[in-house]
Amino acid sequence: MCFKRQVFLLLIFFTAIGIKVSAQTWVVPDDQKAVVAPFKFTPEMQKQGEQLYLKNCQSCHGLPGKDNWIKQLIPPPGDLAMDKAQKQTDGEIFYRITAGKAPMPEFRNIIPEDDRWGVIAYLRTFNPKYVQPAPAAKAAFTGRIVSLAMQYNEQMKKIVVTAHEKLKDRDNVPAGGVEVMLTVKRYFGNMQVGDAKTTNGQGEAFFEFPSDLPGNSSGNVDVTARVNDPKNLMQSTPVTTTLAIGTPTDKPGLTETRAWWSTRAQAPIWILLTYTLSVIVVWGFIIYILYSMLRIRKLSKG
Numbered sequence: 001m002c003f004k005r006q007v008f009l010l011l012i013f014f015t016a017i018g019i020k021v022s023a024q025t026w027v028v029p030d031d032q033k034a035v036v037a038p039f040k041f042t043p044e045m046q047k048q049g050e051q052l053y054l055k056n057c058q059s060c061h062g063l064p065g066k067d068n069w070i071k072q073l074i075p076p077p078g079d080l081a082m083d084k085a086q087k088q089t090d091g092e093i094f095y096r097i098t099a100g101k102a103p104m105p106e107f108r109n110i111i112p113e114d115d116r117w118g119v120i121a122y123l124r125t126f127n128p129k130y131v132q133p134a135p136a137a138k139a140a141f142t143g144r145i146v147s148l149a150m151q152y153n154e155q156m157k158k159i160v161v162t163a164h165e166k167l168k169d170r171d172n173v174p175a176g177g178v179e180v181m182l183t184v185k186r187y188f189g190n191m192q193v194g195d196a197k198t199t200n201g202q203g204e205a206f207f208e209f210p211s212d213l214p215g216n217s218s219g220n221v222d223v224t225a226r227v228n229d230p231k232n233l234m235q236s237t238p239v240t241t242t243l244a245i246g247t248p249t250d251k252p253g254l255t256e257t258r259a260w261w262s263t264r265a266q267a268p269i270w271i272l273l274t275y276t277l278s279v280i281v282v283w284g285f286i287i288y289i290l291y292s293m294l295r296i297r298k299l300s301k302g
């Protein structure tokens with residue numbers, strides 16, 4: 001009796017702590033409050049934001065303006081069309097969506113940044129008094145703007161990648177010191193060829209090509225050159241060229257004949273049969289067990 005009362009009191013105690021902890025006010029740092037969207041909200045964004053809202057937020061917050069949020073949650077999520085949420089700045093709401101606070105999940109990695117602004121664009125349609133603050137100008141890109149070209153030099157038997165860059169006053173200036181890497185397209189993604197090379201003063205980098213690299217039936221290989229720039233200091237697009245430098249192979253493509261590595265429609269017959277048979281056997285077994293159980297019940301009654 002006494003023990004039961006102790007447990008009961010403990011339960012009340014922890015529930016109280018739980019409510020206290022989760023009901024702490026949710027403070028947004030001042031510098032985050034001032035953040036504004038990087039673009040002007042458009043009707044398309046609002047529509048897209050609505051879809052995202054229905055998918056990610058409605059389960060707790062209900063439909064904006066309908067006051068049908070989940071009343072059982074502590075702290076209460078509330079209706080986001082109401083004053084309490086609408087009086088907050090865009091930056092404040094953006095911060096809350098990004099960072100979350102239990103039980104609300106953080107959406108940092110669930111909804112991309114631009115789309116999180118889209119959700120806010122949607123929520124603001126429920127606030128007739130809302131006027132969007134001037135969008136923040138995206139910081140101008142200060143890195144190098146590099147373009148690549150690639151060709152095969154017959155005499156040298158090398159692939160030559162040339163890099164040019166755009167300077168303030170001139171275009172198409174040979175770009176030295178650019179690290180370039182080559183990849184070739186294989187069935188399952190891209191394979192790097194050799195090491196990355198850095199362009200010389202003429203903006204050129206030379207790549208030896210393994211002579212035994214398998215190509216398609218006419219020896220063609222899709223080669224891609226891209227700038228190796230993990231720190232994102234340059235702006236560039238990879239270039240892809242088909243070069244007849246591989247050894248011709250007659251290995252069929254993924255969809256041409258039945259093979260282990262092919263798509264499902266091209267799977268070998270024996271794999272299809274084995275799979276189908278095992279499904280039938282397992283289901284047969286389950287049905288047999290159910291049937292036996294029914295029979296046992298019947299027999300025990302009779």
Ligand code: HEC
Binds near residue numbers: 060078085
């Ligand atoms: C699992 C339930 C849940 C989901 C899903 C959820 N929230 Fe929340 N949200 C909450 C709770 C609970 C609070 C209250 C938190 C607090 O006050 O400490 C909250 C608070 C907020 C607030 C602050 C409201 C205010 O009045 O200050 C905003 C804004 C918000 N959520 C936006 C969103 C958006 C946008 C989404 C979808 C992308 C979302 N939430 C998804 C549970 C949820």
